[in-house]
Amino acid sequence: MKKTALLLCLLVFAATARAEPPPGFARLADLAPDLAQDMRYAGSNNFTGHPVPGYRAPQCWLRADAAKALAAAQADAKAQGFSLVVYDCYRPRRAVASFVDWSRNADQSTKPDYYPRLDKSQLFPQGYIAEQSTHSTGLAVDLGVQGWNFGTPFDFFDRQSWTKSKVAGDAHAHREALVALMKRRGFENYPREWWHFTFKDAGKATSYDAEVD
Numbered sequence: 001m002k003k004t005a006l007l008l009c010l011l012v013f014a015a016t017a018r019a020e021p022p023p024g025f026a027r028l029a030d031l032a033p034d035l036a037q038d039m040r041y042a043g044s045n046n047f048t049g050h051p052v053p054g055y056r057a058p059q060c061w062l063r064a065d066a067a068k069a070l071a072a073a074q075a076d077a078k079a080q081g082f083s084l085v086v087y088d089c090y091r092p093r094r095a096v097a098s099f100v101d102w103s104r105n106a107d108q109s110t111k112p113d114y115y116p117r118l119d120k121s122q123l124f125p126q127g128y129i130a131e132q133s134t135h136s137t138g139l140a141v142d143l144g145v146q147g148w149n150f151g152t153p154f155d156f157f158d159r160q161s162w163t164k165s166k167v168a169g170d171a172h173a174h175r176e177a178l179v180a181l182m183k184r185r186g187f188e189n190y191p192r193e194w195w196h197f198t199f200k201d202a203g204k205a206t207s208y209d210a211e212v213d
Contacts, residue, residue, distance in 0.1 A: 031070075034083065037058060060141075066141070069199060090136070091135030113156075145174065150175055152167070154195050
């Protein structure tokens with residue numbers, strides 16, 4: 001009976017224990033609990049149309065210095081009357097590999113919503129998706145601002161999503177405001193994606209393949 005009880009306890013612990021981020025990483029929720037997390041690749045609301053391998057939970061992990069900088073950016077945003085929302089943070093290498101596989105299959109079901117003017121085979125050559133992503137270092141983040149119009153949705157692979165492209169209404173001003181906010185805390189924008197920001201020294205950092213849990 002004691003062995004059975006012990007086994008049950010171990011099974012319960014294994015089912016409830018959280019996986020640990022890579023060394024030197026932090027959970028964004030621990031540093032900025034008021035920053036919304038809409039982690040697209042943990043579900044089907046993304047350009048593949050399916051949950052992406054490596055995302056077992058919709059959680060934002062980042063290297064600790066980037067996470068602290070992002071928490072500071074959120075504090076700056078709140079002081080100005082708005083709040084950030086993250087769509088992707090650390091991305092396991094297996095997720096990046098799954099994007100490569102997706103680009104080579106025949107499924108075009110998400111084309112109208114995500115890449116209406118491109119063939120999916122062109123998404124890598126044109127720089128919209130990378131075979132080796134800085135996200136895997138924990139030093140890149142995709143984000144926006146809750147309730148703001150940016151002219152295109154997240155992960156819309158088109159020239160309209162380039163940060164400095166001509167967009168209607170207040171979208172251009174919103175993009176500029178987001179770039180300025182993030183730059184103040186050490187993040188650089190990727191010019192072809194208004195939502196993508198990389199923290200300093202990402203190119204020299206180690207990439208990882210630990211599953212997000």
